[in-house]
Amino acid sequence: MANTFTKADFPVFDAYKELTYLDNSATQQKPRAVLERVEKYYREENANPLRGLYELSVKATDAYENAREAVRKFINARSIKEIVFTRNASESLNLVAYSYGRANISAGDEVLVAISEHHSDLLPWQILCKEKGAELKFLECDESGSYTADALKAALTPKTKLFCIAQISNVFGRLNPIKEFAAICHKNGTLIVCDGAQSVPHIATDVQSLGVDFLTFSGHKMLAPMGIGVLYGREAILDRMPPFLYGGEMIDTVTRCGATFAELPHKFEAGTVNAGGAAGLHAAIDYINELGFAELERREDELTSLAFNEMKKIPHVNIIGADDPRDHHGILTFTVDGVHPHDIAAIFDAENIAIRAGHHCAQPLHQFLRVPSTARMSLAFYNDEEDIRRFISVLKTLRRKMGYDR
Amino acid sequence: MTDNFYGEVLTDHNLHPLHKHELPTATCCHEGVNSTCGDDIVLNLEIKDGIIVNGSYTGSGCAISQASADIMLELVIGRTPDEAQHYKELFFKMIGGDITEEELEELEEAGALQNVAKMPARVKCAMLGWRTLETLLSGEGGG
Secondary structure (H helix, E strand, O other), X not given: OOOOOOHHHOOHHHHXXXXXXXXXXXXXXXXXXXXXXXXXXXXXHOOOOOOOOOHHHHHHHHHHHHHHHHHHHHHOOXXXXXXXXXXXXXXXXXXXXXXXXXXXXXXXXXXXXXOOOOHHHOHHHHHHHHHHXXXXXXXXXXXXXXXXXXXXXXXXXXXXXXXXXXXXXXXXXXXXXXHHHHHHHHHOOOEEEEEOOOOOOOOOOOHHHHOOOEEEEEOHHHOOOOOOEEEEEOHHHHHHOOOOOOOOOOEEEEEOOEEEEOOOOHHHOOOOOOHHHHHHHHHHHHHHHHHOHHHHHXXXXXXXXXHHHHHHOOOOEEEOOOOOHHHOOOEEEEEEOOEOHHHHHHHHHHOOEEOEEEOOOOHHHHHHHOOOOEEEEEOOOOOOHHHHHHHHHHHHHHHHHOOOOO | OOOOOOOHHHHHHHHOOOOEOOOOOOOEEEEEEEOOOOEEEEEEEXXXXXXXXXXXXXXXXXXXXXXXXXXXHHHHOOOOHHHHHHHHHHHHHHHOOXXXXXXXXXXXXXXXXXXXXXXXXHHHHHHHHHHHHHHHHHHHOOO
16 A cells, blocks of 8 residues: 555554644654554564575665665664664663763763753763763753753863764754764864754754764654664764674673674674664655655644644643744643643543643753743644644633632 | 533532631641542541531642542531541442442532543542541541
């Protein structure tokens, strides 16, 4: 069946016909092409990849390694050696913290983290700094979620070893000027770790142009199955890093008293890998490429603008972050005066509209913004105007449902 | 969940709580927190001669956590700690989905929270006040 790039491609909407799914920043739904690819892998290609010397294992290896090449091309990395498969962005960030961090951060060093980071781009650094006696510092943004080059320059010191920031924040939806920040960091001798979990699914990514040292993202936020993620690292840096996990298929030789480790990227992929998930990610990339980022971004921008402008008209609704819908990339985090975000989500749920409520794994940011929690709607290209209209019509009735103006 | 879950009983207790205030005469108090939701209440009780003569709560949280605590206080003020524990058990039975019609009637307005049983994500919110009460009463040894 040919792809239509609408909800018709997504079987979950056959199972839940009434569902309006607006929690895409948490995870995206899966198109038939991805589900069928995963099933085909397990039906026709499954064996333990990278080990066997028989035909089926070669097929499994091909599925896995072809996916790596597809990822390389997708983010324009120089070499497949720079593409490490992980479970998700969180694991990718932990890999950098455990492997690069423990080998290179010492007492007195500094790690700079953007205040809007997801806990998975904060906790690994917090733990690392505590262990090593290094200092964890925060780069603060303004209320609209904007970080300035001047603030970054002022925050960097000769001791700053790493700067960690998402390309797009999962709360603000704002695109950070990563290319400019990477240049500033490198001038200071600082490496930049960029969390692409919210950006790679929504805008075209070119790691060479961005100039980042590390980029992390999750497959499940871009149509692929859960349990497959990516760490991109510059080859020269990855090459010098010690392994993260130890086990099968990441070694060269093992003796009773030691081991030598496999070449990149296998050095970082201990144990049996998620070849089925990688094949699914490959299919997701093919699907996105077939749609094209120009069209994907056009649709998401249009829907974001529609939702943003309608939300702005509703009294007592406050959007967190920038005042321009183009700075939101499908992420609209908001509060409603007098209504707790969990009640907001429950009322939407009653109308079969899925949104997120809480602190979105960004508690320090919520403390910084002085709001205990927020609600968030996040869309993807497969949403349509009807989804936005339904969302807006419920949002309009929310305060009345909670007993205001009755 | 049902469409009219946030009925008048719930929204009234949330917007116009009867017992949300400080209680200088309190003989005991305890803080209850749902860290994942950010619900946070302090429950205050004044227990005199084996009777809960007064009670209040302060804090913040979703409508369910706030209204549930307010309704709970409405039920237990003027009762003995043992009677309060009995209500708590009835409330837990209701949330667990196995309560008789007679028992439900005993719970009066707290029955408005019956449908929380169908919303696993919100059970903790509805239970927060009651759990805090349970800890407070067991710590007080029944006053």
